[in-house]
Amino acid sequence: MIDIVQVLTEQVDYQAARNYWKVLKNRLKKEGGDQAVTKCNQLKLLAPDGKNRLTDVADPETLLRLIQSVPSPKAEPIKQWLAKVGYERMQEMADPALSLDRARETWHKHGRSDKWIQQRMMSQETRNKLTDYWSNHEVKEGQEFAILTNIIHQEWTGLSVKDHKNLKGLKTQNLRDHMSEAELIFTALAELSTRQIAETMEAKGINENKVASKQGGGIANKAKLELEHKTGNKIISKDNYLPKQ
Numbered sequence: 001m002i003d004i005v006q007v008l009t010e011q012v013d014y015q016a017a018r019n020y021w022k023v024l025k026n027r028l029k030k031e032g033g034d035q036a037v038t039k040c041n042q043l044k045l046l047a048p049d050g051k052n053r054l055t056d057v058a059d060p061e062t063l064l065r066l067i068q069s070v071p072s073p074k075a076e077p078i079k080q081w082l083a084k085v086g087y088e089r090m091q092e093m094a095d096p097a098l099s100l101d102r103a104r105e106t107w108h109k110h111g112r113s114d115k116w117i118q119q120r121m122m123s124q125e126t127r128n129k130l131t132d133y134w135s136n137h138e139v140k141e142g143q144e145f146a147i148l149t150n151i152i153h154q155e156w157t158g159l160s161v162k163d164h165k166n167l168k169g170l171k172t173q174n175l176r177d178h179m180s181e182a183e184l185i186f187t188a189l190a191e192l193s194t195r196q197i198a199e200t201m202e203a204k205g206i207n208e209n210k211v212a213s214k215q216g217g218g219i220a221n222k223a224k225l226e227l228e229h230k231t232g233n234k235i236i237s238k239d240n241y242l243p244k245q
Contacts, residue, residue, distance in 0.1 A: 001040060001056040004063065008072045014048055021056065028069060040066075107177075110241060119184045123176060126188040130195045137198070138205045147206065148194075148213045155217025156190040156224060157236050168240040178240040186235060190220035 005024070006017035025040075039062040044052040058066065064082060067075050092099040100121070107117045134145060153161050165175050176184065194216025203209045224235050 001058055001063075001066070004067070005070065008067065008070045008075045010072070010074065024066075024069060028066075112241070116181055116184075119181050120176065120179075123184045123188040123191075126191050126195075130191045133195050133198055134209060137203060137209070139209055140206075144206045148209055151210060151213040152190050152194055152217040153187075155214055156186055156220035158221075159236065164236070167236070167238045169238070169242065170240060173240075173242070178242070180235075180237050180239060182235050183237065186220050186224050189223060190217045192216075193219040 002014070002018050002021050005011070005021045006014065009017065009020055011017040011020065040056045040058045042054040043057050045055040045057070047053040047055070064078070067078050068082065088098075088102070092102075103121070104117055107120065112120070131141075131145060134148065135141060139145065139148065150161050153159070153164065157164060159167065161175060165171075165173075168175070168178050170178055176187070179187065194213050197203075197215050198209055198212035201208070201212060203212045228234060
């Protein structure tokens with residue numbers, strides 16, 4: 001947090017930035033911004049004296065909230081961006097179709113073809129139907145969703161989600177946004193098969209849905225192997241849409 005404050009306030013002296021952050025914290029508490037302040041955890045980071053000392057840090061959401069409290073020309077562009085994004089989100093809540101239009105526009109800007117975008121959106125719709133089923137049948141969002149997703153992915157690709165991302169050289173990026181059309185199609189097939197099997201067996205809870213996930217992923221794997229045998233081309237690819245270095 002002190003590093004961020006130092007940049008935003010253009011303080012040359014680290015100690016001055018530290019004092020500014022201290023004053024800002026106290027002001028936020030008085031204004032009722034305790035929640036933002038309490039979300040700032042402390043981690044041991046390298047201090048100017050060369051020693052590791054406990055330092056205030058924040059996640060992106062808390063950081064953006066705190067930046068709004070800093071009166072600075074350098075903070076102003078971020079504040080304007082937050083206002084714009086907030087307004088767009090309000091528009092999307094009133095008209096959800098706008099979020100789809102913005103997604104298409106973003107993918108176009110990133111160089112995706114119309115065909116790829118269509119496939120990506122179809123894949124997302126298939127995914128949403130599967131997660132809706134899980135939510136309504138005693139599967140907890142978060143870790144349990146991740147476990148089932150990984151089972152499906154492992155079954156049809158032979159790779160965990162993490163290993164697939166590593167193959168493509170991804171870090172925080174969304175794996176699906178870097179899949180080829182074929183990878184998207186087989187992912188959708190695996191998740192469609194999983195949902196239909198789960199519906200047929202009326203699967204409830206994570207354990208029963210693990211069975212459906214394994215079988216659904218297996219169906220896509222069989223189709224993948226048959227296509228690879230016919231064409232001689234591998235479906236799983238290390239290709240991605242990252243900016244060229």
